[in-house]
Amino acid sequence: MTVIDHTIVGGPALAQERRLVTPIPGPRSQEFLVRKAAAVAAGVSHTVPIEAVAAGGGVVVDADGNSLIDLGSGIAVTSVGNAHPAVVAAVQDAVAQMTHTCFMISPYESYVAVAEKLNRLTPGDHVKKSALFNSGAEAVENAVKIARRYTGRPAVVAFDHAYHGRTNLTMALTAKSMPYKSGFGPFASEVYRAPASYPFRDGLTGPEAAAKTISLIEKQIGAENLAAVLIEPIQGEGGFIVPADGFLPAIVEWCRANGVVFIADEVQTGFARTGAMFASELFGIVPDLITTAKGIAGGMPLAAVTGRAEIMDATHAGGLGGTYGGNPVACAAAVAAIDAFENEGMLEHAQRIGQLLRTRLEALQSSDPRIGEVRGHGAMVAIEFVDPETKAPDAALTSAIAKTAIAAGVIVLTCGTYGNVIRFLPPLTIGDDLLAEGLDVVAAALAELT
Numbered sequence: 001m002t003v004i005d006h007t008i009v010g011g012p013a014l015a016q017e018r019r020l021v022t023p024i025p026g027p028r029s030q031e032f033l034v035r036k037a038a039a040v041a042a043g044v045s046h047t048v049p050i051e052a053v054a055a056g057g058g059v060v061v062d063a064d065g066n067s068l069i070d071l072g073s074g075i076a077v078t079s080v081g082n083a084h085p086a087v088v089a090a091v092q093d094a095v096a097q098m099t100h101t102c103f104m105i106s107p108y109e110s111y112v113a114v115a116e117k118l119n120r121l122t123p124g125d126h127v128k129k130s131a132l133f134n135s136g137a138e139a140v141e142n143a144v145k146i147a148r149r150y151t152g153r154p155a156v157v158a159f160d161h162a163y164h165g166r167t168n169l170t171m172a173l174t175a176k177s178m179p180y181k182s183g184f185g186p187f188a189s190e191v192y193r194a195p196a197s198y199p200f201r202d203g204l205t206g207p208e209a210a211a212k213t214i215s216l217i218e219k220q221i222g223a224e225n226l227a228a229v230l231i232e233p234i235q236g237e238g239g240f241i242v243p244a245d246g247f248l249p250a251i252v253e254w255c256r257a258n259g260v261v262f263i264a265d266e267v268q269t270g271f272a273r274t275g276a277m278f279a280s281e282l283f284g285i286v287p288d289l290i291t292t293a294k295g296i297a298g299g300m301p302l303a304a305v306t307g308r309a310e311i312m313d314a315t316h317a318g319g320l321g322g323t324y325g326g327n328p329v330a331c332a333a334a335v336a337a338i339d340a341f342e343n344e345g346m347l348e349h350a351q352r353i354g355q356l357l358r359t360r361l362e363a364l365q366s367s368d369p370r371i372g373e374v375r376g377h378g379a380m381v382a383i384e385f386v387d388p389e390t391k392a393p394d395a396a397l398t399s400a401i402a403k404t405a406i407a408a409g410v411i412v413l414t415c416g417t418y419g420n421v422i423r424f425l426p427p428l429t430i431g432d433d434l435l436a437e438g439l440d441v442v443a444a445a446l447a448e449l450t
């Protein structure tokens with residue numbers, strides 16, 4: 001295993017430190033945000049009020065020279081580190097060769113190389129094929145298209161707390177109305193919502209939760225009408241919800257028995273994030289199709305659907321594609337990033353980060369009953385804030401903690417159907433000291449906000 005020099009690997013040689021030289025936002029960032037507000041649509045909001053100018057290792061640097069600890073990775077994207085040197089070099093080489101040919105017009109090698117890697121790395125030893133796209137939402141849309149074509153059935157099941165994207169079909173698949181769907185309907189049809197497993201709130205075992213889900217599917221939809229069941233193995237935007245043991249295997253088994261395509265959306269959980277290459281492995285399941293994006297290309301836009309060859313090949317020639325899907329520069333980045341996932345100890349980093357996060361957050365929980373639960377796997381861990389008496393979600397406290405931490409130079413993200421979850425998704429290249437300091441800041445925010 002390579003030993004990481006955090007000042008070099010996983011980003012430009014930025015000092016790996018939290019450094020505040022102005023309040024956040026500083027004067028340059030303030031000026032920039034005025035420009036942003038005037039030029040960019042109001043719907044495109046931001047969490048951290050800075051103008052970002054560089055990032056690497058475990059920090060993001062702003063235009064005023066502040067260096068913030070990054071516990072969000074641009075929403076689980078820069079897992080191998082922002083501007084990882086090998087990714088940067090691969091992008092520079094590729095972009096000087098050709099910027100685009102369109103893979104559907106003149107195909108090239110890097111696309112095929114990414115497909116081969118995905119076919120090899122995703123769970124299951126069956127014969128697999130892949131198709132590449134630009135974003136997680138586009139991958140999910142295509143997985144549904146493929147499942148419908150393969151089964152000849154229309155219906156799709158998605159779950160409570162699900163997040164799958166912002167396009168029309170994926171808005172229908174996403175559970176939460178505000179901010180993702182409200183006012184943007186009508187939504188795509190033949191999407192049905194089923195209860196998921198949320199042990200902290202439903203109190204059900206995995207088999208009990210699965211029985212409830214399966215009963216709903218059988219009574220309200222009917223297996224004979226169902227093309228696919230789509231689920232995030234650990235629900236991301238919905239609150240880092242880890243299903244109870246046995247829930248996912250029972251759903252997969254039911255899908256197999258009923259000719260329903262089981263799609264794992266691993267856009268957020270994929271590529272070493274959870275301490276396994278794919279979260280499906282943690283639950284012992286082998287999906288028929290798996291969607292990936294985010295971490296796959298070290299920050300370049302790329303996404304994929306990978307799965308059983310007979311399902312992937314069910315679509316007629318010309319049925320899948322897009323102008324930019326599998327762009328050669330993004331594919332070159334993915335080849336380099338996947339190499340880093342495999343050969344730079346990223347799984348071990350995720351596991352070690354997970355240990356550090358859990359130990360610290362569980363210690364916090366033991367002295368603070370407002371932390372209802374600490375949950376997650378690897379470098380995908382969250383805390384859910386509640387009223388200690390009633391377990392009611394405490395979104396106000398959650399957002400106050402995030403704001404306080406950001407003002408103190410630590411980027412933390414919130415999530416959850418009820419907006420009461422703080423999630424930790426550091427780059428896997430973050431140093432232990434920096435991570436510990438980031439958690440100190442969160443703990444201080446929590447202590448301050450009584």
Ligand code: PLZ
Binds near residue numbers: 138140164232237269
């Ligand atoms: N599936 C599981 O987590 C993206 C959304 C950020 P795109 N999650 C971050 C936001 O508010 O827009 C996501 C995901 C899962 C699909 C997607 C969609 O991926 O690349 O954002 O389209």
